[in-house]
Amino acid sequence: MEGGELPGLLVNEIGGIRGILHSHVAFLRKHFYLITMKELVENRKHLSRKVQAIYLWWHKPVIDQELLQSLPNLKVIANSGVGMDHLDLKLIASFGVKMANAPRAVSSSTADAGMALLLASARRLVEVHHIAISSSMDYCEADILGVKISGATLGIIGMGRIGYKIALRAKAFEMKILYHNRTQRKAQEEQAVGATYCETIDSLLQQADFVMLAVNLTPQTRNLIGKRELELMKPTATLVNISRGAVVDQEALVMALQTGVIWAAALDVTYPEPLPRDHPLLKLKNVIITPHLGIKTDKTTYMITEEAVENILAALNGLPMPSEVLPS
Numbered sequence: 001m002e003g004g005e006l007p008g009l010l011v012n013e014i015g016g017i018r019g020i021l022h023s024h025v026a027f028l029r030k031h032f033y034l035i036t037m038k039e040l041v042e043n044r045k046h047l048s049r050k051v052q053a054i055y056l057w058w059h060k061p062v063i064d065q066e067l068l069q070s071l072p073n074l075k076v077i078a079n080s081g082v083g084m085d086h087l088d089l090k091l092i093a094s095f096g097v098k099m100a101n102a103p104r105a106v107s108s109s110t111a112d113a114g115m116a117l118l119l120a121s122a123r124r125l126v127e128v129h130h131i132a133i134s135s136s137m138d139y140c141e142a143d144i145l146g147v148k149i150s151g152a153t154l155g156i157i158g159m160g161r162i163g164y165k166i167a168l169r170a171k172a173f174e175m176k177i178l179y180h181n182r183t184q185r186k187a188q189e190e191q192a193v194g195a196t197y198c199e200t201i202d203s204l205l206q207q208a209d210f211v212m213l214a215v216n217l218t219p220q221t222r223n224l225i226g227k228r229e230l231e232l233m234k235p236t237a238t239l240v241n242i243s244r245g246a247v248v249d250q251e252a253l254v255m256a257l258q259t260g261v262i263w264a265a266a267l268d269v270t271y272p273e274p275l276p277r278d279h280p281l282l283k284l285k286n287v288i289i290t291p292h293l294g295i296k297t298d299k300t301t302y303m304i305t306e307e308a309v310e311n312i313l314a315a316l317n318g319l320p321m322p323s324e325v326l327p328s
């Protein structure tokens, strides 16, 4: 069955490690004739002309010149997340192909994940879980003392949708909120959560008990937090990263955590992902690492697919796309 006149949608695979979720297939098939990369490779002559859209799941399939050249009717690529750092936007645009991300769907869950990491790190949940399930349950109270959340200062770097949702959550936890935003000051958001704007990242780093990274990865934010920045942080502070691993100089971070320059780190993102099993970050007690958990809830992933479909259909029908991303 070829889906009648439905437009062809290329996906990496269905299920598996880098495939769209089985639970989304029926919904996608209402609108598209689904083609997997394997099917495309096996039947290029027949299928390549059918592909009008690509839905990227966990950055797959890889979009390169060869793939773009092989799909003469491709009109739009939708990404299952907000970060587009894995794509060469200029290359894609040069083929006349539009692009979209999914900012509406991802922000709440990513902010939840950031807050979960902050809380887990502050109260040492992973360490105490291991104590609780160990046979002896012997521990010295002084060894599991954490950081009090209410009254502590959170510094958010990047006050976009996700940064703002983190601020809303932090307000409910009675935290003092500082933020820095590279492009513009966010007066409305500031007022809504009682946040204080820091002109410079340095001043935020010096004051915060928790630093939350919520920026996109761009050439300007790569290695934004290096040795110098870590040394500006309080020795009692925690770094939480929910953006991209490459925003932090990981070697400098390892050193800072090993030598007590900062107290702890909680990372949803690293480079590479996953880290090699012998990576020093995996050996440190003052680090919590989650495997890019941000969007991973049943409802969020479904909403992402809905947002992708909305964008693809708009592009195919010549309508404005709700979350179009233009090359900068």
Ligand SMILES: O=C(O)[C@H](O)CO
Pocket (backbone or CB within 6 Å): 080, 081, 082, 083, 084, 106, 294, 295
């Ligand atoms: O970019 C995002 O929205 C998440 O990191 C998932 O890729």
